[in-house]
Amino acid sequence: KPPIYILAIESSCDDTAAAVLENNKVLSNIVARQSIHDEYGGVVPELASRAHQQNIVPVIDVALKKANITKSQLSGIAFTQGPGLMGSLLVGSSFAKSMAMALNIPLMAVHHMHAHVLAHFIDEEGFDKPVFPFLAMTISGGHTQIIKVKSFFEMEIIGETTDDAVGEAFDKSAKILGLPYPGGPLIDKYAQEGNPKAFQFTKPKVDGLNFSFSGLKTQILYFVQKNVALNPNFIEENRNDICASIQHTIIQIIMDKLKMAVAETGMTQIAIGGGVSANSGIRNTLKEAEAKYGWKTFVPKFEYTTDNAAMIGIVGYHKFLENQFNDASVVSKARIEF
Ligand code: KG4
Numbered sequence: 437k438p439p440i441y442i443l444a445i446e447s448s449c450d451d452t453a454a455a456v457l458e459n460n461k462v463l464s465n466i467v468a469r470q471s472i473h474d475e476y477g478g479v480v481p482e483l484a485s486r487a488h489q490q491n492i493v494p495v496i497d498v499a500l501k502k503a504n505i506t507k508s509q510l511s512g513i514a515f516t517q518g519p520g521l522m523g524s525l526l527v528g529s530s531f532a533k534s535m536a537m538a539l540n541i542p543l544m545a546v547h548h549m550h551a552h553v554l555a556h557f558i559d560e561e562g563f564d565k566p567v568f569p570f571l572a573m574t575i576s577g578g579h580t581q582i583i584k585v586k587s588f589f590e591m592e593i594i595g596e597t598t599d600d601a602v603g604e605a606f607d608k609s610a611k612i613l614g615l616p617y618p619g620g621p622l623i624d625k626y627a628q629e630g631n632p633k634a635f636q637f638t639k640p641k642v643d644g645l646n647f648s649f650s651g652l653k654t655q656i657l658y659f660v661q662k663n664v665a666l667n668p669n670f671i672e673e674n675r676n677d678i679c680a681s682i683q684h685t686i687i688q689i690i691m692d693k694l695k696m697a698v699a700e701t702g703m704t705q706i707a708i709g710g711g712v713s714a715n716s717g718i719r720n721t722l723k724e725a726e727a728k729y730g731w732k733t734f735v736p737k738f739e740y741t742t743d744n745a746a747m748i749g750i751v752g753y754h755k756f757l758e759n760q761f762n763d764a765s766v767v768s769k770a771r772i773e774f
């Protein structure tokens with residue numbers, strides 16, 4: 437059987453990404469990060485869209501060159517249909533559509549969140565693949581979901597955030613501490629040197645498997661304001677302990693819900709994805725849970741946790757195998773049903 441070569445394009449938010457896959461193996465995975473947003477403390481949609489337009493051709497070019505694949509060898513093109521920022525999505529989808537049309541090859545529209553879940557099916561040495569059915573948890577700057585994954589194309593959200601995403605909880609806490617955006621990785625870094633029990637924050641009471649993080653953010657704001665009023669150097673003197681305590685609280689919230697999800701579904705394989713799965717505290721806690729609760733946990737290779745095109749490519753590959761193609765009338769969607 438000749439190999440299938442998929443070019444994948446991801447442009448849902450502020451990263452322009454392209455990847456080339458040979459079957460379920462990644463040949464190249466290129467991400468152009470847009471640093472233009474850093475000075476604004478968050479993603480500016482109009483700037484993101486413009487930067488995608490500048491980046492998309494060179495990023496695809498580099499992805500093909502690095503994979504050592506020519507356009508004429510491609511079997512199909514996969515792109516992110518949504519959810520995401522409309523102006524950003526449109527750059528990727530327009531490009532994918534025109535290229536598929538020009539090359540006369542199939543086009544596959546991919547759900548960004550399905551891709552975070554299915555990134556675990558990329559063939560990588562040293563990384564096991566979960567076996568259906570399993571539980572997935574997507575934790576990123578835009579999403580916090582617990583998902584029952586029955587097959588490649590049958591998934592059900594059984595819990596999600598009612599307000600902020602986990603990544604936002606990290607980033608907004610970091611902002612309160614005066615750390616630059618995105619603050620998640622910095623909280624992780626300082627937390628590694630701090631005492632997670634130094635300060636106590638209360639966990640929100642949320643029904644079922646849903647999450648809420650906005651209360652925690654407010655709690656941290658008042659806690660910092662109160663202490664800084666007493667000691668202007670409070671943050672500098674306690675940075676590691678504050679970060680460790682915030683991270684500990686967030687991990688406890690996540691673990692409580694995961695334990696509940698396991699109890700409800702009887703599923704003990706847990707696959708995580710999204711930018712926050714890079715967090716070392718979460719990774720360690722999940723590893724401990726394997727011995728403690730008999731779970732099997734899956735964390736993808738770092739480059740497949742944050743937004744990337746390889747994860748779009750693996751979904752594209754499985755769609756290709758099942759002849760799930762789209763024509764050029766497929767529309768980008770800022771919000772999209774699971
Ligand atoms: O998946 P992602 O790259 O983009 C979205 O789709 O949102 O996730 C980005 C989020 C940001 O909120 C960032 O602060 C967070 O992931 N993040 C982390 C860590 N690395 C990235 N949060 C905590 N600890 C980390 N090590």
Ligand code: ZN
Pocket residue numbers: 548552576710711742743
């Ligand atoms: Zn994402």
